[in-house]
Amino acid sequence: MKKIAILGSTGSIGTQALDVVRQHPERFSVAALAAGQNIGLLAEQAREFKPRIVSVSTKELAENIKLQLPSEIQVTWGEEGAFAVATHPDATFVISAMVGSAGLAPTLAAIEAGKCIGLANKETLVTAGHIVMQKAKTRDVSVIPIDSEHSAIFQCLQGEDRRTIKRLIITASGGSFRDLSRDQLRNVTVEQALAHPNWSMGAKITIDSATMMNKGLEIIEAHWLFDLPYSKIDTILHKESIIHSMVEFTDRAVMAQLGTPDMRIPIQYALSYPERVPLETEPLDLVKISSLHFATLDFERYPCLRFAYEAGRIGGTMPTVLNAANEVAVARFLRKEIPFLAIEDTIAHVMAKHQVAEHPNLDEIFEADMWARQVATQYQPV
Numbered sequence: 482m483k484k485i486a487i488l489g490s491t492g493s494i495g496t497q498a499l500d501v502v503r504q505h506p507e508r509f510s511v512a513a514l515a516a517g518q519n520i521g522l523l524a525e526q527a528r529e530f531k532p533r534i535v536s537v538s539t540k541e542l543a544e545n546i547k548l549q550l551p552s553e554i555q556v557t558w559g560e561e562g563a564f565a566v567a568t569h570p571d572a573t574f575v576i577s578a579m580v581g582s583a584g585l586a587p588t589l590a591a592i593e594a595g596k597c598i599g600l601a602n603k604e605t606l607v608t609a610g611h612i613v614m615q616k617a618k619t620r621d622v623s624v625i626p627i628d629s630e631h632s633a634i635f636q637c638l639q640g641e642d643r644r645t646i647k648r649l650i651i652t653a654s655g656g657s658f659r660d661l662s663r664d665q666l667r668n669v670t671v672e673q674a675l676a677h678p679n680w681s682m683g684a685k686i687t688i689d690s691a692t693m694m695n696k697g698l699e700i701i702e703a704h705w706l707f708d709l710p711y712s713k714i715d716t717i718l719h720k721e722s723i724i725h726s727m728v729e730f731t732d733r734a735v736m737a738q739l740g741t742p743d744m745r746i747p748i749q750y751a752l753s754y755p756e757r758v759p760l761e762t763e764p765l766d767l768v769k770i771s772s773l774h775f776a777t778l779d780f781e782r783y784p785c786l787r788f789a790y791e792a793g794r795i796g797g798t799m800p801t802v803l804n805a806a807n808e809v810a811v812a813r814f815l816r817k818e819i820p821f822l823a824i825e826d827t828i829a830h831v832m833a834k835h836q837v838a839e840h841p842n843l844d845e846i847f848e849a850d851m852w853a854r855q856v857a858t859q860y861q862p863v
Contacts, residue, residue, distance in 0.1 A: 483752065484571050486513035486596070488563060488587055489578035491522045493683045494601040494627065494744065498576050499526060501749045504761060509752060512571040515563045515579070515587070518542060524549040533571055536562030560586065567591040574752065576627070577602045580685055581808050582801075582850055585609055589843075592622045599751040600706075601627035603698040604808075608801040609846050610705030624706065625751040630699050631706055632747030633725035633738035638707070639755075641730070649709065650727040650735075651699055652719040653778060656690035659720065663782060669821045671814065688811045692824055693778070697789025701800050704793055711793050716786065718776040723765070741765050784825050788832060797837040798849035805853035806831035813858075823862035831856045 485502065489495045495516070502509040511530035516523040517538045527535050527550050534555040537543050543558035550556065557565050567575055567587040575591040576599040577584050584602035589609075591598060593616065600606070606613055617624050626632050630651050638646075657676050658666060674691045675684060689695035696716055703714050725747075727737040740746050743762045750757070780787040785807070792803040810827035813819045819827070831853050838845045 483509050483574050484512040485574050486566050486572035487576045488515045490514040491516040491519040494578035497745045498748050513566040513569040515566040520546040536566045563587040564590045568594040582608050592616050598624045599627050603702050604804050606702045606705045607698050607804045614705050627747050627751050629747050630726040636738045637728040637736040645731045647729045647731050648713045651716045653696045654722045655718050658691050692785045693783035694785040694807050697786050701793045716778050718778050720774050797839040798841045799837050801846050801849045802835045802853040805850045806857040809854050809857035826862045827857050827860050830860050
């Protein structure tokens with residue numbers, strides 16, 4: 482039986498991962514759970530799955546949830562608590578699904594502890610991909626992607642010679658504003674931005690999908706996961722979200738992974754790999770869908786995509802700065818402090834001001850992250 486720790490158990494990925502566990506109690510059990518502030522849901526999860534330890538964001542929340550749980554479940558909090566969940570001795574597989582760059586440090590701790598990683602946190606590789614992948618190699622730890630796009634590529638590459646890859650083709654739904662012009666984006670609301678046409682995701686990821694930064698982060702993540710230059714990573718607009726990504730090989734054969742827009746599919750594949758096990762979900766009916774559509778992604782329409790390619794190619798601390806500026810800008814938009822298009826303006830402003838450290842260590846990455854957050858917070862768009 483595979484024993485699982487989940488970093489971000491109350492989020493979209495975490496709750497769907499637990500649904501997979503619920504469907505296969507003979508295969509998977511839960512050793513540890515870390516969440517943020519949703520202690521009501523975490524308490525329900527803990528009572529159902531009986532982990533050895535749970536962690537929340539603050540001491541006050543820890544004291545509160547402790548009253549709701551059996552005494553045999555250890556309760557901890559903060560960064561130390563996330564580390565305890567990530568490195569718990571009972572866990573053999575850690576799902577990294579915390580939102581934002583907060584997932585980096587506990588994921589590194591899990592790798593250092595020799596845990597297999599199911600990676601659903603893009604920012605971990607965006608901010609420190611060179612460190613994460615080198616540490617995983619040194620510790621002989623598998624990093625299995627959970628994002629639907631990277632899972633699709635990972636599945637397409639099974640049994641293939643990586644040297645025969647011509648390019649990766651990452652598909653994008655286009656998000657909630659895919660049919661709007663640049664001019665129409667000026668006055669869109671938070672509520673409109675959160676209405677994704679295909680996927681049910683958390684607020685931050687849904688906004689990133691609308692700006693296409695989500696796809697930009699995936700490009701940087703793919704660079705590290707599959708050890709390919711940016712010149713071999715392309716993107717294409719695919720509104721139906723049926724083809725999750727493709728790989729073109731040197732003989733011009735193209736392999737694609739198709740499925741319904743259900744994140745439990747890549748989550749379960751990561752958990753059961755290299756096996757496939759049944760999943761109760763809607764089957765893919767291509768006759769019912771009848772047609773699939775594709776279009777070029779325009780960098781003028783989606784400047785965040787251009788920013789991501791630029792940051793990735795520059796390297797060093799620039800991807801860290803890109804990610805931090807985006808996190809702050811998205812949070813400000815969600816609080817209705819800035820308009821939608823100011824997200825792009827904020828990122829461009831912070832990137833333009835940054836002096837890149839070319840081969841950053843963790844301290845330099847954290848320093849660049851803090852600097853970018855401060856600059857992004859202070860920026861006032863015209």
